[in-house]
Amino acid sequence: MERLENILDFEKQRGLVPAIVQEEDSKDILMLAYMDKDAFINTVKTGKATFYSRSRKKSWVKGESSGHEQIIKDIRIDCDNDTVLLIVEQKGGAACHKGYKSCFHQILKNGKLEIEDEIIFDPKEVYKK
């Protein structure tokens, strides 16, 4: 088995690759996050989407606070080996920390952003300490 960390070109973007997350059944785009080598390897090995937080400078398992884990169904890699596409089952039915199904709930209309989607959960309830 080829070493997993050699599959992707992590050098192009200073150690990170973007990872698009798409829901398997609906084919909706849920979010985009970044992976370092460890996050990529852990995603493959555990079958749960794991990312690297650029602000907190550490790995995080999606859903570790909210319970809204992303179970990996397929992992696709682009032609340049520098972007990941995760096909997932979204636990809890919503990926966005603001309570929407998708982080892409803003749509550009006539130069302004409008929100079209519905709130699925209350962030105050889900992220309470």
Place this chain on the structure above:
Amino acid sequence: MERLENILDFEKQRGLVPAIVQEEDSKDILMLAYMDKDAFINTVKTGKATFYSRSRKKSWVKGESSGHEQIIKDIRIDCDNDTVLLIVEQKGGAACHKGYKSCFHQILKNGKLEIEDEIIFDPKEVYKK
């Protein structure tokens, strides 16, 4: 109308934002590329997907060589205003410069990349000078 260039946070990633491209009808992910401010503004104004090439250090209109333009149907922005999702009609039925419909034609299986998709066009024919 709010100035278009203020809608997105271009500072977080040194002047660029990633743009996911999704085909409207099939909901397939076709590619991911990057936009600078000019590419974003031109995409909105022309209705054709325009990106910034990190290797060539300049803007390019998708399909300017191949004819495989991406006609914008919707533009969505994520909750952090740092990622774009373009919903497009893909002219020519294929986005990847290698001749596949999607740049994400490699699938990770047992630690190895396999190609599952079909070649739609011959790159030698489409990109001939």
